[in-house]
Each structure stands twice: as structure tokens, then as C-alpha cells.
Amino acid sequence: MEHASPPTGRPPDVVVLTGADPPPGMAAAERLARVRYVREPGLAEALASADAVFMWDFLSGALAGAWPDGGGPRWVHIASAGVDRLLFPALVDGDAVVTNSRGIFDEPIAEYVLGLVLAFAKDLPGTVRLQGERRWRHRETERITGARALVVGTGPIGRAIGRRLAAAGLRVSGAGRTARAADPDLGTVHPAERLHDALAEADYVVLAAPLTPATHHMIGAAALDRMKPTARLVNVGRGRLVDEDALVAALRDGRIAGAALDVFADEPLPPSSPFWDLPQVIVSPHMSGDAVGWRDELVRLFTDNLARFTAGRPLRNVVDKRIGHLVPDVPGVPAGTGGSTGAPPGAPATHAHPRGRG
Incomplete structure (x- = not known):
């Protein structure tokens, strides 16, 4: 199902779960629908009469507990690529259509990954540290041309990463x-x-897969032991794709050369995490896809879909709730290989970690 039936004879009633800040630039959406902005405590009451939900607070898990018994809104849109917090049984088994924000984050994440690869190869963290210490220490750096990169996850984000790295000369x-x-x-x-x-x-091993039962801790001790001691791991997918204890051990033992981590099992990353202090680790706060203007792009995508919903037209970015992925639309790629953030190795997905980008 690619469309949800709108109400007849009146503008749709849309509930926006806002979190700390409301979405910007909602005037066009407000002309199409009756829009109500709520926080988590008011969500259950608002859903009772809602036709659609915009999960602007994409990290919230409140929708499952607030979902009305015996049904709910016809359409749920989330301001992220991942949809795991939406795929609770009542929603999966019901008639509501789920859409996500695929397409907003692909190229920014790909650029970020290329930057991380260059940072490792050219030792940019070391240069910044030495500059802060006022130390002049010449070093040799690595070439990225001809280096091998494995992108785990073959959806839109993984594909954008692959194109960007190939253009820079990696295999x-x-x-x-x-x-x-x-x-x-x-x-x-x-x-x-x-x-x-x-x-x-x-x-370079780049993780861009969604989190599913099949991909949970896919990079554990056994996988890390198969990597080269000179290899680096880059995770812009989901924190729980990686067994973090096993990764810390591999880094400390020198079994892999480094890791760049934009996502973690627990966020914000606690001050006690050993990742902060490991010199061969680059830590970033879940920001790889958040380029300037991303919030406005998210609202424009939602508003376009709201116009489609109001007119009874097919919606963009419809997620197959049973597998947690979009129906692939990549030319030349067989069905079942794409997804909201990439098809993972393993069984069909039922969950995908939420992200303001994917």
C-alpha cells in the first residue's frame, strides 16, 4: 500500500510530536491540515482523533505506548531514515501507512565518510594534536587510491558512500x-x-546497515578477528551493529588500527566510555548526516507527503512494515536489496534504528 485514505469533507488532523523544539517552516503544512504540536505526555490524547502523525522527535519511543487500542492514525511519518521505534506490533499489524525521510541524508553521510577515510589515511587527528602541543614532527601518510573499502549495507546511504569512495580512488x-x-x-x-x-x-569497513535481529552485533569478536591489523572501522549506521566491548578490546590489543564512530549503543556517549580516550578512535555525536539545512529539508519532505495524503495520492518513501525497509527503486538492483538505510546481511529486517538522517 503506497497511500493512506485521507478524511473526507475536512482537512486532516495531524499531530506533530515535537520534542524539545518544533519543526521549522511548517506554514505550508498548516495550510493543508489542522496541525497540533504535542510533547510526549499529551501524545495519547492527541492520537485519539488524529488522521496522521509526524514524528519530528525521531528518537522518541512514546508512540507505541500512546497508540490507540483498536486502531489509530492512517499515516505515520518519521523525520529519520530508520523506523525501528515505529514498528511495534499494533502499528505493524494495523492499516496505518509508515513513511520515512529517505534521501535527505545520503550525500552528507557519504561526504562525512570520505572525510573520515582521509582523516585516517593522512593522520589529521595526529596533526591537530601535535599542533596543540606545538610539536613539529614529520610523518609519512597513506594513499587512499587503491585501498579497499567494504560498505556493509546496500541501500541509498550505502550506495552514496560507495560512489563517493570510488570517485576518490578506493576499490x-x-x-x-x-x-x-x-x-x-x-x-x-x-x-x-x-x-x-x-x-x-x-x-576500511564502513557500516551503513540498519539494526535488525540479524545485524545486531554483526561486528563482534569473530568479525574483528577477521579484519586486517591495519584496517579501520567506520560506523555511520547503528550503534548496536557493533559489540562495543569487543571493539574496545580489539583496539587496545592492536588487532585493528582504528575506528571512527558516529553512533553508539547508548547516546549521548557516557563520559566514562573508553572510546573517548583511545587515541586511534574518532568520536562524533551522531551528526554525520546533519548538514546545514537538514531540518528544513525534512519539513519540505513531510509537507509534500501531506499534500499527497490530503489528495489521496501515493505517498513517498513508504516503508514495508514487515521488513522495516522501503521498496527498492534503484535501477538495475533486484527487489529486496535496498532499504531505508541499506539492506543488511542476514534475515529480513523488523527494526531499523531511528536517526535524524539515516
């Missing part, structure tokens, strides 16, 4: 549910059962 491959020999963006795509073999060949 790119992918890992997803379906093996392919000549993917237009990722070259060779390795299937789930060959993930560990693919890890052994990579200089």
Missing part, C-alpha cells in the same frame, strides 16, 4: 543480503554468508 565492494557481481554503485556485493571473508580483504 569499493559491498555486503548485503543478495550477492551481485556488477552492482552499479558497489561493484561486487558479498552475501551474508561471506561477510567475514569480505572483512578480511578490506582496509
Whole structure:
């Protein structure tokens, strides 16, 4: 189902779960619908008469507890690429259509990943540290041209990463549910059962997959042991894709050379986390896709979908609630290989970690 039936004879009633700040630039949406802005304590009452929900607070898990018994709004849109906090049984089993914010974050995340690869290869963190210490210490750096990058996750974000890294001269491959020999963006795509073999060949392993039961802790001790001691891990996907204790141990033992982590199992990252102090780790606060203007783009996407909803037209970015992914629309890519943030190696998804970008 690509559309949700709008109410007849009146503008739709739209509830916006705002969090700390309301979304900017909602005037156009307010001309299309009756829009009510609520915080978590008022969500249940507001949903009782709502036709649609805009989950602007994409990190909130309140929708499950507030969902009306026996039904609910016809349409739920989230200001993120991931949808895991929306996929509770009552919503999955009901008639509501779920849409996400695919497409806003793909290129910014790809640029960020390229920046991290360059930071490692050219030791930019070391340069900044030495400058702060007023120390002149010459070093040699690494080339990225010809280095091997494995992108785990073959959805829009993973594809954008693959294109960006290939343009910079890296040899790119992918890992997803379906093996392919000549993917237009990722070259060779390795299937789930060959993930560990693919890890052994990579200089950079980039995680851009959603969180599912199959991908939870996909990078654990066994996977880390297959990586090169010179390899770096970059995670812009979901924190729980990685067994963080196993990663800390591998970094401390020198079994891999470094990690750049934009997502974590618990966020904000606690001050007690060992990741803050490991010199070969780059920590960033879940920001890789949040380029200037991203909030406005999220609102424009929602408003476009609201216009479609009001007119009874098909919605953009409809998520298959049973697997937690969009129906793929990448030319030349078989159905079932794409997703809100990439098809993971493993079984069909039921969850995908929420993100203000994907």
C-alpha cells in the first residue's frame, strides 16, 4: 500500500510530536491540515482523533505506548531514515501507512565518510594534536587510491558512500543480503554468508546497515578477528551493529588500527566510555548526516507527503512494515536489496534504528 485514505469533507488532523523544539517552516503544512504540536505526555490524547502523525522527535519511543487500542492514525511519518521505534506490533499489524525521510541524508553521510577515510589515511587527528602541543614532527601518510573499502549495507546511504569512495580512488565492494557481481554503485556485493571473508580483504569497513535481529552485533569478536591489523572501522549506521566491548578490546590489543564512530549503543556517549580516550578512535555525536539545512529539508519532505495524503495520492518513501525497509527503486538492483538505510546481511529486517538522517 503506497497511500493512506485521507478524511473526507475536512482537512486532516495531524499531530506533530515535537520534542524539545518544533519543526521549522511548517506554514505550508498548516495550510493543508489542522496541525497540533504535542510533547510526549499529551501524545495519547492527541492520537485519539488524529488522521496522521509526524514524528519530528525521531528518537522518541512514546508512540507505541500512546497508540490507540483498536486502531489509530492512517499515516505515520518519521523525520529519520530508520523506523525501528515505529514498528511495534499494533502499528505493524494495523492499516496505518509508515513513511520515512529517505534521501535527505545520503550525500552528507557519504561526504562525512570520505572525510573520515582521509582523516585516517593522512593522520589529521595526529596533526591537530601535535599542533596543540606545538610539536613539529614529520610523518609519512597513506594513499587512499587503491585501498579497499567494504560498505556493509546496500541501500541509498550505502550506495552514496560507495560512489563517493570510488570517485576518490578506493576499490569499493559491498555486503548485503543478495550477492551481485556488477552492482552499479558497489561493484561486487558479498552475501551474508561471506561477510567475514569480505572483512578480511578490506582496509576500511564502513557500516551503513540498519539494526535488525540479524545485524545486531554483526561486528563482534569473530568479525574483528577477521579484519586486517591495519584496517579501520567506520560506523555511520547503528550503534548496536557493533559489540562495543569487543571493539574496545580489539583496539587496545592492536588487532585493528582504528575506528571512527558516529553512533553508539547508548547516546549521548557516557563520559566514562573508553572510546573517548583511545587515541586511534574518532568520536562524533551522531551528526554525520546533519548538514546545514537538514531540518528544513525534512519539513519540505513531510509537507509534500501531506499534500499527497490530503489528495489521496501515493505517498513517498513508504516503508514495508514487515521488513522495516522501503521498496527498492534503484535501477538495475533486484527487489529486496535496498532499504531505508541499506539492506543488511542476514534475515529480513523488523527494526531499523531511528536517526535524524539515516
